[in-house]
Amino acid sequence: MKEFLADLHIHTVLSPCGDFEMTPRNIVDAALGKGLNMIAITDHNSTRMCRIISEYAATKDLTVIAGAEVNTSEEVHCLALFGTWEQVEVFQFFLDEHLLDIQNKPSIFGDQVVVDSDENIQYTEKRSLITGLKVSIDEVESFVHHLDGLFIPAHIYRRQNGIIHQLGMLPKNLNYDALELTPGSYSDEYVRNNKPEVNHSLIFNSDAHFIDQIGKFSTRLMMESTEFSELKFALKNSEGRSVTGLQRN
Amino acid sequence: MKLIELIKILSLTVYSPNAVPDIEVTGGYTCDLLSDVMGSVNEGQIWITLQTHRNVAAIATLKDVAAVLLIKGLKPDQEMLDKALAEEIPILGTNENAFEISGKIYHLITQ
Numbered sequence: 001m002k003e004f005l006a007d008l009h010i011h012t013v014l015s016p017c018g019d020f021e022m023t024p025r026n027i028v029d030a031a032l033g034k035g036l037n038m039i040a041i042t043d044h045n046s047t048r049m050c051r052i053i054s055e056y057a058a059t060k061d062l063t064v065i066a067g068a069e070v071n072t073s074e075e076v077h078c079l080a081l082f083g084t085w086e087q088v089e090v091f092q093f094f095l096d097e098h099l100l101d102i103q104n105k106p107s108i109f110g111d112q113v114v115v116d117s118d119e120n121i122q123y124t125e126k127r128s129l130i131t132g133l134k135v136s137i138d139e140v141e142s143f144v145h146h147l148d149g150l151f152i153p154a155h156i157y158r159r160q161n162g163i164i165h166q167l168g169m170l171p172k173n174l175n176y177d178a179l180e181l182t183p184g185s186y187s188d189e190y191v192r193n194n195k196p197e198v199n200h201s202l203i204f205n206s207d208a209h210f211i212d213q214i215g216k217f218s219t220r221l222m223m224e225s226t227e228f229s230e231l232k233f234a235l236k237n238s239e240g241r242s243v244t245g246l247q248r249n
Numbered sequence: 250m251k252l253i254e255l256i257k258i259l260s261l262t263v264y265s266p267n268a269v270p271d272i273e274v275t276g277g278y279t280c281d282l283l284s285d286v287m288g289s290v291n292e293g294q295i296w297i298t299l300q301t302h303r304n305v306a307a308i309a310t311l312k313d314v315a316a317v318l319l320i321k322g323l324k325p326d327q328e329m330l331d332k333a334l335a336e337e338i339p340i341l342g343t344n345e346n347a348f349e350i351s352g353k354i355y356h357l358i359t360q
Contacts, residue, residue, distance in 0.1 A: 168283030
């Protein structure tokens with residue numbers, strides 16, 4: 001068993017608000033530079049950059065998990081993370097089906113492009129990725145778990161799109177694999193005092209939109225390896241795996 | 250104004266319950282951010298929103314609102330409806346948007 005450092009919420013150039021520098025090479029280099037062992041690629045309502053970054057990192061000492069930061073119909077942001085490319089593919093169909101048909105205006109919101117590891121544009125997403133999907137948080141949670149993925153409400157205390165702000169309180173009927181905190185005005189005391197009553201793992205992620213934000217917040221995990229199944233155990237605190245610490249750099 | 254009169258005048262849909270309680274609507278609050286509603290809506294007010302999540306019923310109960318009014322033809326989620334029925338919170342609906350219906354209700358209550 002070993003301790004690994006994970007930042008499971010990173011945007012790329014595909015997110016309209018993601019910086020132009022958030023390319024496969026830059027993200028992987030920055031993650032390695034920050035000593036991360038594991039990252040998750042989570043663009044708004046899209047998984048289309050995941051495979052390129054995962055393939056680019058294949059020869060390096062970094063595990064890349066595929067996912068998305070889903071915006072539900074209640075405008076709650078939730079991370080959905082997956083362990084296989086089949087699951088990612090099915091989830092991408094789900095996202096495409098439920099994304100609103102509103103065109104992105106790059107001049108206002110930013111470009112939404114998929115770039116390869118040589119920084120060539122492979123694809124341009126025409127529909128706006130930042131809007132809420134046509135599906136509720138209940139449906140998203142249920143579908144993510146149907147695909148055996150991880151469902152993690154993002155930046156739960158944030159005023160913009162945090163679950164508690166949007167819905168007043170943490171809905172008790174949903175199955176959360178963890179709850180996420182991102183950089184903000186959190187002191188250790190704040191985190192301790194505001195830990196939700198329910199017993200979920202709390203994790204730190206950077207929610208990086210710019211290169212220098214990668215790894216700013218991260219989570220230490222005690223696991224056998226960086227396999228997805230190990231991450232699942234660690235978030236559940238089972239099989240001897242666990243979340244061992246929250247790190248702020 | 251009585252809730253039942255408001256329903257009649259504005260032709261509101263009643264999702265729950267079948268028998269509307271004989272209560273007075275003292276005001277209204279229009280907002281979709283549930284954390285804000287929790288801090289701001291008052292007892293006896295009608296809460297106008299597009300959110301159909303079950304937490305709407307929970308907050309409506311907590312704050313003892315007169316009714317929840319869903320706008321733009323939105324229907325309550327089943328879980329919201331079940332909870333509202335159990336707690337006897339009237340859930341209403343309209344096809345109008347928040348601006349139009351809030352204006353009409355404001356006019357009716359304050360005239």
